[in-house]
Amino acid sequence: MKDEVIFDLRDVWKIYYMKDVETHALRGVNLKVKRGEYAAISGPSGSGKSTLMHIMGCLDTPTKGKVIIEGRDTSEMDDNDLARIRREKIGFVFQAYNLMPGLTAAENISLPMRFNGIGKGDAQRRAAELLKKVGLGDRLHHNPGELSGGEQQRVAIARALVNDPDVIMGDEPTGNLDSKTGVEIMELIEDLHEKTGKTVIIVTHDRKLAKRAKRQIKTLDGKVVR
Amino acid sequence: MLDIAVRELAGHKVRTILTALGIFIAITAIVSLGSISTGLNELVTSTTSLIGSDTIFVMKHFDFSQMGGPGGGPPTLEDMKADQVEEVISTPGVKRGVPIIARQIGGLFEVDGLDIEQKDIFGAEDLEFKEGSWPENDEKGAALGFIVAESFGVVVGDYITLNKKEVEVVGIFEEGSGAYDLVIIMPYDFADEIYETDGGATQIMLEPVDISLVEGIKETIEEDHDDLDAMTMEDALSMMEEMTVTLNIMTFGIGFVASLVAAIGIIITMYTSVLERKRQIGIMKATGAFGRTIMIQILEEALVLSVVSSILAVGISFFFVGLLNEMLLGGVNLAMITPALAIGAVMYGVILTVISSLYPARMAIKVDPIEAIREG
Numbered sequence: 001m002k003d004e005v006i007f008d009l010r011d012v013w014k015i016y017y018m019k020d021v022e023t024h025a026l027r028g029v030n031l032k033v034k035r036g037e038y039a040a041i042s043g044p045s046g047s048g049k050s051t052l053m054h055i056m057g058c059l060d061t062p063t064k065g066k067v068i069i070e071g072r073d074t075s076e077m078d079d080n081d082l083a084r085i086r087r088e089k090i091g092f093v094f095q096a097y098n099l100m101p102g103l104t105a106a107e108n109i110s111l112p113m114r115f116n117g118i119g120k121g122d123a124q125r126r127a128a129e130l131l132k133k134v135g136l137g138d139r140l141h142h143n144p145g146e147l148s149g150g151e152q153q154r155v156a157i158a159r160a161l162v163n164d165p166d167v168i169m170g171d172e173p174t175g176n177l178d179s180k181t182g183v184e185i186m187e188l189i190e191d192l193h194e195k196t197g198k199t200v201i202i203v204t205h206d207r208k209l210a211k212r213a214k215r216q217i218k219t220l221d222g223k224v225v226r
Numbered sequence: 227m228l229d230i231a232v233r234e235l236a237g238h239k240v241r242t243i244l245t246a247l248g249i250f251i252a253i254t255a256i257v258s259l260g261s262i263s264t265g266l267n268e269l270v271t272s273t274t275s276l277i278g279s280d281t282i283f284v285m286k287h288f289d290f291s292q293m294g295g296p297g298g299g300p301p302t303l304e305d306m307k308a309d310q311v312e313e314v315i316s317t318p319g320v321k322r323g324v325p326i327i328a329r330q331i332g333g334l335f336e337v338d339g340l341d342i343e344q345k346d347i348f349g350a351e352d353l354e355f356k357e358g359s360w361p362e363n364d365e366k367g368a369a370l371g372f373i374v375a376e377s378f379g380v381v382v383g384d385y386i387t388l389n390k391k392e393v394e395v396v397g398i399f400e401e402g403s404g405a406y407d408l409v410i411i412m413p414y415d416f417a418d419e420i421y422e423t424d425g426g427a428t429q430i431m432l433e434p435v436d437i438s439l440v441e442g443i444k445e446t447i448e449e450d451h452d453d454l455d456a457m458t459m460e461d462a463l464s465m466m467e468e469m470t471v472t473l474n475i476m477t478f479g480i481g482f483v484a485s486l487v488a489a490i491g492i493i494i495t496m497y498t499s500v501l502e503r504k505r506q507i508g509i510m511k512a513t514g515a516f517g518r519t520i521m522i523q524i525l526e527e528a529l530v531l532s533v534v535s536s537i538l539a540v541g542i543s544f545f546f547v548g549l550l551n552e553m554l555l556g557g558v559n560l561a562m563i564t565p566a567l568a569i570g571a572v573m574y575g576v577i578l579t580v581i582s583s584l585y586p587a588r589m590a591i592k593v594d595p596i597e598a599i600r601e602g
Contacts, residue, residue, distance in 0.1 A: 059512055059596050080516050087514020098509045098599055102237035103230070112513045114227055159513065 004070075006166065006199055007033040007056050012065035014051050014222075025051040027222035028065070035166065038193050038200045040213035045205065047219040050171060053203045057090050057169050058082040070166075087112050091160025093189070095172035097152040099144040099159075105131060106140045109159045116163060123162075130158035134188060150181035157188060167199040168192065174209060186212060227519075231526035238502075241495055246535035248491030253539035253575045254546065256481040260571070261547045261561040263474045266466075268562060269405065280437040281347060284314050284447055284456045285429040303328070308425030310451065315430065317446050319439035322347070325427030327417040329389075335374050337388060337410045339417020347431050353406055358382035358397030361413055367396035368412035372403065386410075391420045432456075485574075489582040496528065496586035500593075507590050508598020517591035524590050528583035529576065536575030540568045 014026040026048045033039060033056075041049045054060040055067055058074060061082075067074045069085060077085075086092070099108045109130055110123030118126075131137055134154040136147075144152050153173065160168055168189060174182030186209060193200045204210050218226045235242045286304045305327070306314070315323030324347045327339035338348070342363050345351055361367035368388075370380070375398045378386050385392045388410070399406050418425065434440050444456040500507065510520055540563070547561045 054596055083511065083514050083516050086512065092512055094512075094599060096599070098505070098512070100506050100509060102233055102506075107230070107233075111230075111510070111515075114230075115510075115513070115515045115519055120229060163514075 004035045005032050005068075006035045006070055007031065008066075008068040009052075009056070010066045010068070012052075012055060012062045012067060014048070014055060014060070015063045024222050026055070026062070029222075029224050031217065031224050033199065033201065035199055036197045037215055038190070038213050039202070039215040039217055040210035041201065041203045041217045041219060042205060042207065042210040043219035043225075048222040049203045049205075049219045051222075052219060052224075053169055053171055053201065056201065057092060058085045059092075087115055088163050089165050090167045090169055091157075091163070091165040093153065093156050093160050093168065093170040093173045095175035097144070097149070097156045097176070099152055099155055101144055104141045104143055105136065105147065105155045105158075108144070108155055109162050112159065113162050126162060127158070130161055131155070133161075134158045148181075149177050150184060153177065153181075153185050154188065157185070157192075161192070165198070167201065170200070170202040170204075172204055173202065174204070174206070182209070227523060228526055228530065231523060231530050234523075234527055235530060238499070241499060241502075242531065245492055245495040246531055246538075248488040248495075249532055249535040249575050249579055250539045250542075252481070252484040252488035252578070253536045253571050254543050255484040256477075256574065257540055257543035257563060257567060257571045258546045258550065258561075259477040259480055260567050261543065261563045262550070263470060263477050264564050264567050265560040265562040266470045266473060268564070269560065280434055280440050280458065282432040282434065282440060282443055282447075282456055282458055283429055283462065284432060284454055286453055287455050303428055305423050305426040305428050306430070306454070310454075311425065311427045311430060313450070314447055314454070315432070317432070317443055317450075319435055319443045319446075321433045321435045323433075324348070324431045325414065326429050326431060327414065327421055327423050327426075328428040329417075329421060331388070331410075335371070335377070335408050335410065337368075337412065337417065339412050339414045339421075341414050342411075345411070347433060348411075350406065350411065353403055354400040356398045356400045358395070360411075361396045361416075363413045363415065365394075365396065365413060366416050366419075367394040368410050368416075369397035369399065370395055371399050371407040371409045372401040373407040374410055389420045393420070485578055489578055492528070492579055492582035493585060496524065496583045497589065499527075500524065500586045500590045503590075504593050504598045507593040508595040511593065511595040512599060520590050520593075521587040524587035525580055525583055528579045528587075532576045532579030533572070536572040539575065540571055543571075 009029050009031040012026055012029040013024070016023040016025060029048075029052060041052060043049045051060065055062050058069070061074070069089065074082065074085070100111065103111070106124050106127040109127035110120070113123040113126060114120070128137070128140055131140055134157055136151055136154050136158075139147060139151060139155075144155070147155065170189065173189065174185050177185060189200060189202070190212065192198055200213075202209070202213060210216055216226065217224055286306065311325050315325070322344070324340055324344045329337040331337060340348060342360050345360070355369075356372060358369070360369055368386075370378070375381070375395065380386055380395050382395050382398060384395050386395060387393070393412065393416075401407070417423070432443065434443055440458055444458070447454055447456040507520055544563055547563055550561050
């Protein structure tokens with residue numbers, strides 16, 4: 001299934017309307033990403049890289065154009081279909097970790113599984129397995145507040161993997177970490193890519209980080225320039 | 227995901243306690259007031275079962291809303307003269323007539339003088355005694371309700387003073403004999419002597435030969451005696467029911483206002499909770515939760531909160547109702563919480579909370595995950 005196009009963006013526009021002012025975040029983006037690719041989307045602030053990732057990740061919808069994921073046109077999908085894609089096909093890793101503060105590491109990881117109707121016991125077992133995989137086997141019952149930034153991001157990675165998605169999307173995943181921990185996190189993501197063949201798409205403004213990816217996608221003024 | 231709902235509530239103690247307090251106050255108010263209506267309804271029903279619905283009461287005109295215990299009348303009620311009593315009892319169709327001398331003492335207790343042999347017409351034949359027994363018809367003694375005895379601080383063999391005359395306590399009814407907890411029953415002749423009624427009666431209870439004659443007897447008595455009222459237990463009860471209805475309306479009025487205040491409180495706290503958790507809701511959406519999953523989560527929290535606080539409220543109401551009976555009603559267990567009232571109140575608390583949480587829950591669905599996560 002290599003060479004299969006997993007994301008196919010055709011003339012995608014995203015325009016924000018605030019009172020009388022129109023802001024063009026994306027201006028006719030055309031982009032294809034194949035299954036198993038490791039790509040970095042980079043560009044200066046305001047170039048539309050995060051918007052692009054949000055649209056690819058079904059967190060947002062385009063104003064114009066088509067986003068086709070695994071051959072299915074997302075413009076024909078309802079909110080529940082889009083939620084199902086986010087839950088089953090894509091695992092997100094955010095800059096600010098975005099863990100639920102009141103839940104333990106294991107509960108945070110198991111949450112997307114619980115959304116899928118899996119029972120608490122099974123979901124917690126899978127969470128324990130994944131925590132071990134990201135090197136936090138002993139942090140099962142710790143709340144996010146009791147974990148370091150790097151550890152929280154590992155928990156977030158484990159959560160992204162819990163439903164065994166095809167794609168891992170990282171929005172500045174090392175942005176809140178010191179450089180050493182940042183490298184460790186990237187190594188963890190890359191290791192996953194190598195071992196499982198999952199498609200990895202990282203958004204970053206860090207050139208060094210972008211260069212680690214096998215494919216560079218650059219954005220400027222709402223367009224993909226390369 | 228009820229476990230997550232419980233964790234969420236436990237994680238925000240102040241907010242949870244404040245919301246719970248709103249539900250708690252509303253349900254406690256409803257149950258406490260409702261218990262009085264329920265008690266009154268029960269009293270009406272139990273009195274009907276004690277005294278046959280075909281029994282006719284005859285007495286001088288009076289305002290029924292002041293009626294006391296069984297067969298009772300207010301102290302201002304005028305007595306019928308001996309010849310009038312005789313005439314009433316000899317009305318065609320009457321099987322037997324029992325004249326009763328009734329006096330209120332202290333506003334709460336009532337003295338009833340009647341032929342002890344005929345006490346069955348009064349529904350008193352099966353009363354159990356804590357000590358002693360019924361006075362004989364020729365005895366100068368009385369049987370006292372449990373609360374009456376408690377209040378006078380007397381036991382069998384002691385004396386109480388009624389209308390400046392000594393009355394021996396010959397029996398005390400078992401506690402919990404309903405309205406009989408509040409009465410003093412003595413032989414007719416002795417009451418006649420104490421109150422100097424001269425063969426008269428405050429009221430007469432009539433048993434018809436046949437139930438079909440009830441209306442005819444009533445009509446005859448009222449036609450022959452302008453100053454008398456004749457009514458069946460049913461007539462009397464329908465008047466009492468009117469009172470109960472007024473009380474019920476009052477209860478529900480206060481309950482409604484309390485619920486409204488509670489509902490607004492719930493909406494505000496749940497809405498604040500949604501605003502406060504915008505980021506968390508955003509995370510849930512980003513990681514694939516359906517809108518309805520989030521809505522259910524919020525409603526589950528409301529459910530857990532309302533079940534716990536409503537049950538607590540009903541529990542505490544038992545204490546309040548006990549206090550109400552003790553302090554305001556002088557130890558009479560009038561106000562009562564029936565299983566139906568308790569279950570109904572819990573269900574009402576749950577429905578009120580869940581409905582009040584619908585709007586905040588719908589707000590939660592509309593949270594934009596990108597905006598919510600960006601704010602983090």
